[in-house]
Amino acid sequence: MISKREKRKILSLHTKKGRQKWNLFIGEGSRWLKTAYELGHRPIKIFVSQNFRRSAFWETYLVGEEERICIISDQEFQEISTTQHPEGVLGIFPFQKTWFSDFISQKKEIFPLIVLNEVQDPGNLGTLIRTAFCFDFPTILLDPLTADPFQPKAARASLGTLLGVNLVFSKDLQKDLEKLLSLGGVLYLTNPCQGKAVDSIEREPKGILLFGNEGRGIEKNLFSLPHSSLHIPMSPKAESLNITASAAIILFCFARKSKLI
Incomplete structure (x- = not known):
């Protein structure tokens, strides 16, 4: 009882x-x-x-x-x-929240990592965590407007894999990305119509893969940072893929080229 x-x-x-x-x-x-x-x-x-x-x-x-x-x-x-x-x-x-400044000071292996910008649906967030785990990405950086990964729906969608990755929380995403770039990180932003096709990614052990909001995409100010744009070639009949499908394709291509899997 x-x-x-x-x-x-x-x-x-x-x-x-x-x-x-x-x-x-x-x-x-x-x-x-x-x-x-x-x-x-x-x-x-x-x-x-x-x-x-x-x-x-x-x-x-x-x-x-x-x-x-x-x-x-x-x-x-x-x-x-x-x-x-x-x-x-x-x-x-x-659980204990790890802030970006603390994570950097711990001198852990930082790269490659995934960055989430205003991913607001808990189910999507949990699925992205599970996908990152499956393709051996050790760290996920979440901005302040991304959903809570410990929320029941997000935790459930992760199927427990949120315990197998480093969840790092950002207070100022642009500032934290600038710090990662200063450490040699190479930033990739997903863009539906521009940039390299995702299957042409070169091996990049210090890659930073950023995924944006389900409806609005990536914040426009983040495109001012040095970056490469990526897109997924698809049928002209299709408008777009949802964020979890896009992320799965991109993470698979990146992991295969970077020999994470």
């Missing part, structure tokens, strides 16, 4: 204010948690519905985790779930 106090705390993690207060977020579903465990991340608390106890996931991952597990009724689980039709398992995970 879950206490009223604990239930209130979990429900607060459905909101940005609650996540910021507790520095915690929710990862839900067996596939999500499987990814987390395989990446070496264990939840601080696991909530499991009565029906889920009979699952193969329980036998594989949760045996021995009894001190972290709280078994609750199916109705109680429905009340704390982030989905309409829950599977019956969710984990509570800690």
Whole structure:
């Protein structure tokens, strides 16, 4: 059984204010948690519905985790779930926001990296994180107007891979890009009609791939920075691709040329 106090705390993690207060977020579903465990991340608390106890996931991952597990009724689980039709398992995970200035000072490997400019749909954001992970891009820089990656829909769409990349937060994207360029970074901006075809990208280990807002694209002031434009050749009958499809194509081409995969 879950206490009223604990239930209130979990429900607060459905909101940005609650996540910021507790520095915690929710990862839900067996596939999500499987990814987390395989990446070496264990939840601080696991909530499991009565029906889920009979699952193969329980036998594989949760045996021995009894001190972290709280078994609750199916109705109680429905009340704390982030989905309409829950599977019956969710984990509570800690997070710590890493700001760009701190990331640079840590002297970690910076390049190549992905930059997101006003990507506002949480589902798109989570899918972009998952795509970056799949093509072995270690770092994603998010500007202040990009959605919260720890929001339930974004976290769910990432399928747990947000735990396998460096999520770095920018307070001033143009200033931070200028810093990256001063460190030898090579900036690529996606442009539907101009620049190099994406399949002609040369190997660039210090590449910075920037993707913009779903409707408006990249902020115009960012085109003032030294950059190369990229476009995806497509049928003249088509107007455009959505951001997740575009990013998948570009990241695949870049990763293949840069031998990331």
